[in-house]
Amino acid sequence: MGIARDASSKFVQLFCDWAVRRLWMTVRLNEKEADLVLAWLREQPAIHDASELWLYGQRSEGKATRYEYEPEIKVTSRLRCRRPDGSSQWVWITRESREGSGGNRATVSILGRDKVVLEKMLEEGREIQRRKREKFLTVVQVYDFGKEHGLNWLHPQDKDRKQPGRSISSVVLPRCCPGSSGIDQAEALLEDAREFLNSETWYTERGIPYRRGYLLYGIPGGGKSSLIMAVASELRLPIYMMSFSSERMNDEVLSSLLQYGMHDPPTILLLEDVDLLHTAVLNRHRQLQDSAGDSSPTDRDKDSSDKGYEKSRRGRLTLSGLLNALDGPTATTGRLLFMTTNDRDALDPALLRSGRIDYELEFKAAVPDQIQRLFTRFYADFGGSTSAQSPAAVKALPDEGDGALAELTTEELAQLFAKKLDSSSKRLTTADIQRHLMKRKKSPRRAVEEVQELLDTFSTGDDIQASVRDPSCPTK
Numbered sequence: 001m002g003i004a005r006d007a008s009s010k011f012v013q014l015f016c017d018w019a020v021r022r023l024w025m026t027v028r029l030n031e032k033e034a035d036l037v038l039a040w041l042r043e044q045p046a047i048h049d050a051s052e053l054w055l056y057g058q059r060s061e062g063k064a065t066r067y068e069y070e071p072e073i074k075v076t077s078r079l080r081c082r083r084p085d086g087s088s089q090w091v092w093i094t095r096e097s098r099e100g101s102g103g104n105r106a107t108v109s110i111l112g113r114d115k116v117v118l119e120k121m122l123e124e125g126r127e128i129q130r131r132k133r134e135k136f137l138t139v140v141q142v143y144d145f146g147k148e149h150g151l152n153w154l155h156p157q158d159k160d161r162k163q164p165g166r167s168i169s170s171v172v173l174p175r176c177c178p179g180s181s182g183i184d185q186a187e188a189l190l191e192d193a194r195e196f197l198n199s200e201t202w203y204t205e206r207g208i209p210y211r212r213g214y215l216l217y218g219i220p221g222g223g224k225s226s227l228i229m230a231v232a233s234e235l236r237l238p239i240y241m242m243s244f245s246s247e248r249m250n251d252e253v254l255s256s257l258l259q260y261g262m263h264d265p266p267t268i269l270l271l272e273d274v275d276l277l278h279t280a281v282l283n284r285h286r287q288l289q290d291s292a293g294d295s296s297p298t299d300r301d302k303d304s305s306d307k308g309y310e311k312s313r314r315g316r317l318t319l320s321g322l323l324n325a326l327d328g329p330t331a332t333t334g335r336l337l338f339m340t341t342n343d344r345d346a347l348d349p350a351l352l353r354s355g356r357i358d359y360e361l362e363f364k365a366a367v368p369d370q371i372q373r374l375f376t377r378f379y380a381d382f383g384g385s386t387s388a389q390s391p392a393a394v395k396a397l398p399d400e401g402d403g404a405l406a407e408l409t410t411e412e413l414a415q416l417f418a419k420k421l422d423s424s425s426k427r428l429t430t431a432d433i434q435r436h437l438m439k440r441k442k443s444p445r446r447a448v449e450e451v452q453e454l455l456d457t458f459s460t461g462d463d464i465q466a467s468v469r470d471p472s473c474p475t476k
């Protein structure tokens with residue numbers, strides 16, 4: 001009797017398992033797709049009826065705090081989804097937060113075998129993420145999740161996306177053709193990137209890897225990082241900021257970071273201060289190689305430290321590993337690579353070869369036309385024309401005298417300010433000038449009157465002013 005009961009309960013259990021397997025389909029989602037489904041889920045009205053919600057405030061509008069609710073979706077959420085043909089389908093979504101790593105994983109269980117609902121969810125989630133990127137600049141950084149999880153991308157959660165975007169007009173660079181009123185170097189670079197994004201078929205048809213590399217180099221405080229932020233904001237691309245400082249970084253980790261866990265292309269990959277990477281990280285390996293090369297192979301066989309050398313060699317980032325990850329056979333396409341450096345000469349030529357870097361832009365000390373436009377933009381609220389005239393059009397302006405300055409428009413003050421800086425032999429960066437203006441943000445007149453203070457505080461030398469006066473067009 002007991003045996004018969006056990007057998008029948010086993011049979012029922014097996015039947016249930018079979019029925020669930022037959023009726024339900026479960027799809028496991030990795031981090032990137034899980035983020036899309038969760039972004040979609042957050043916008044479903046049915047979910048907001050949930051009994052557990054998170055509340056968070058956003059101060060992004062400047063003044064009032066805006067409150068937003070996020071449903072608690074750590075547990076399974078069950079909802080009916082509409083299919084494209086108008087019918088509905090039951091879906092269960094379960095979020096699994098990977099402890100310590102911060103990344104999301106999720107499973108989607110669907111009644112039936114039709115995946116169309118899941119595909120619709122992913123598509124809409126992608127659109128939601130794109131809309132969110134419009135409002136905020138997304139910067140993804142490499143983060144060390146500890147011994148177990150290692151290095152991975154730290155994607156900002158929606159509620160952290162507070163970094164506002166930056167417009168290209170906020171980055172004031174010399175004009176491409178000095179003396180003209182044509183576009184400036186920031187707009188030219190943006191145009192180049194835009195053209196690249198529209199030319200995927202062109203690249204594919206010619207068998208050219210669909211990638212573009214930009215090198216921004218020159219003085220600190222010239223606007224290199226600002227330009228990258230502006231390009232990302234204008235093109236609504238997320239920035240992936242690579243960092244090499246962790247001891248855990250090596251060729252394999254780098255390669256896997258660039259292959260997995262990034263948003264779908266196009267994206268921006270940013271390597272900042274790449275000259276420091278070269279000396280501090282890559283050369284470390286070279287020294288190891290050199291010291292190993294000094295001893296004969298027999299000596300090294302004897303030397304137990306040889307094993308240590310091999311181990312450390314495998315655990316290091318090498319130049320070839322970096323180059324392979326950037327544009328080797330496994331490298332992703334559809335990516336804009338930006339490298340910045342203050343010292344171009346310190347870079348290995350291999351890093352700069354054509355096809356790897358396609359566009360170079362040098363940042364120099366500010367030129368008069370640039371200073372004038374920076375000033376006019378900064379004090380745009382003070383009235384006066386905002387269309388900067390070329391330096392040649394500067395009319396005779398009073399040099400000194402408080403009374404005379406009070407009569408001038410912002411535009412005329414800008415011309416005078418640029419003229420005063422130009423007549424000194426000092427080199428100033430746009431960051432230096434911005435700092436001077438910031439201290440006098442309510443008075444453009446004071447910015448001109450106290451220009452000597454700027455020259456005394458921020459002067460960085462006087463030897464290469466001549467080259468600064470002739471900003472070259474970017475090298476393509």
Ligand SMILES: Nc1ncnc2c1ncn2[C@@H]1O[C@H](COP(=O)(O)OP(=O)(O)OP(=O)(O)O)[C@@H](O)[C@H]1O
Pocket residue numbers: 170171172173219220221222223224225226227341342363430431432434
């Ligand atoms: N050309 C510019 N137009 C507008 N603002 C600028 C420009 N250059 C610098 N700034 C301002 O100066 C500050 C520093 O600029 P930024 O960080 O972009 O310079 P950088 O060239 O990247 O410097 P570093 O090489 O030290 O990283 C920012 O607040 C930025 O807004």
